[in-house]
Amino acid sequence: MVTIPVALAGAVLLYFLIHQVINSEIDELLSSELKQVQENLDRHPPDTRGLLNWDHNLQITPAKTASLQQPVFTDTTLFDALENKVVSVRMLRAVHAVGKHYYAIRLHQPYLEFQEIAQYLSIGIALCFMALFAILLFIGTLIFRRVLRPFYAIIAQLRHYRIDQQTALTLPASDVDEFSLLSQSITEMTQQAAHRYSQQQQFTDTTSHELQTPLSVLSTDLDLLQQSAGLSEADSQRIHRAQKTIRRLSSMNQSLLLLTKIDNQQFVQVEPVDIGRLIDELTDTLGDYAASKHMRFVRSDEHTHVITINRQLAFILVSNLIQNAIRHGRSGSSITITSGAKTYAISNQAEPLPFAHEDLFHRFVRNPALAQSTGLGLAIVKEIADQSGLGIDYAYSALAGEHTFTVTFP
């Protein structure tokens, strides 16, 4: 884009330069012609008749005085009778003395051809310049593309790289040293990152397991303590609260462990699972819980969906969604379960979220009003959906005061 103004400015500059050169050439030409005319006048002093001008570019007229000391150049226009138009010319006027006679000499030279030459030249050069540039650009792009091909291949690989997937990067080899260096560095970097990641995962796994045993010791200690005679009411309550807290810790621990396992893709076995049947099962087991909150299930899932998924994960996904609906649903409201051509939706009525909508599926985001909640249930749902190729969406309708989770099948 920059080339066009540059070419134009160059053309204009060139035009003026050529013009300048031509001007000085014409001036030189006129000067030498003048000298010749003066010599001719000196050698053959003309009589009055001899002043008839043959050459229409030269006019000699007798003058009375030496009105001009020096020859004078001027630009002017003349009517060219031959071409029948006005042309711009360079004119040289001088007065020459032969004996006592003075002759006024007027020489002119039309610019016409020179100007045209200048124009053609500058346009031609500008065009050539642009053509050259276009060719250079074209070749440059071709070479660039070819040379950068490994680079783009690396970029494409990186774009699809996921640290939680076990597959290593296969970066293309390249003749260009810089690119092979880049490939090598990236491979090393990702290997290191993947190693760190798996170490981190392993750490979570081990920590979670290691935590379960001390928790068991605590739990059984409290179980025994609870049975001992002579406990005051307040002490019993304290023991009970401690026991509940241990459960919460343990359940959090289990959930984290589950998340790690899903991340590590430890649930590889898949089988066809009928989601509707799974919901039947869960609404049955969770029925007492829902009933205690005076909630009921409204089923209108006519579309049956049998999807290929890990059964355990499908169970956890649906179970977490239904438990979530019961836990947060308003007492006395109903939980609606509907299915579409490619979707399953679970809705419950409740107050709007006490936190930002985007945070809903994040870990440890929970309703502070519910002490027993671990804030991991929906994070697990999201993780399962992501790993199983399902979509999970949340929407809140302020009008109906209704929260809806929609699972979309591929």
Place this chain on the structure above:
Amino acid sequence: MKILLIEDEPELRTNVQRYLEGEHFVVSTVSNLRQASQKVNDYAYDCIVVDIMLPDGNGLALIEQLKETHSTAGIVIISAKNSLDDRIKGLDLGADDYLIKPFYLPELNARIRSLMRRRQNAGEQQLSFGVLTLWPKREEVSVADQLVQLTPKEFALLLFMVTNKDRLLAKEVIAEHVWGEYMTDADSLEFLYTHIRNLRKKLSSSGCPDYIRSRYGIGYILTVAP
């Protein structure tokens, strides 16, 4: 009844032993696989409670050994790993039950009792408590030879309380036993209260004294003591 407990964590071992002895079991304990293997070779046990992750190996190896020697002992696995694979593997090898740490001691007791009942095939097993008689297999209960109609959940509730009689059972412990482990996360255990109330109503209308004592905010005790 004789129980062998294999657990490497000393405090946990002591606590489980103490509780089970309180439930009138005879409990032997070992802390590793080698000792356990020796013990099951030398003595006969009614039930073996084994931790899967032991310092000198996997507890599953012991189950294999027991099956090779055609042992009739019931086997309960206790594990810190809540892994379906391990559970399936354990049960496939011939274990009878799988309990995840941390567990409630009354739950362990109930599992062992239930296992023992299932093992003793000879004759119909029955349990008595005060004027109550329970037939676990048929899920029936009678008050002085008069059958009382209970729902399966109410029966499970009563059986669990009879199994752990005279013990204070926290609401969470009962809920987890009757409704499953994920019920512990439920925000309200109101449904348990409803079931206890219905159970009390049905029993007392059959002339049974109210054995269920409430401990406010904590749970319930089943006892004949006034």
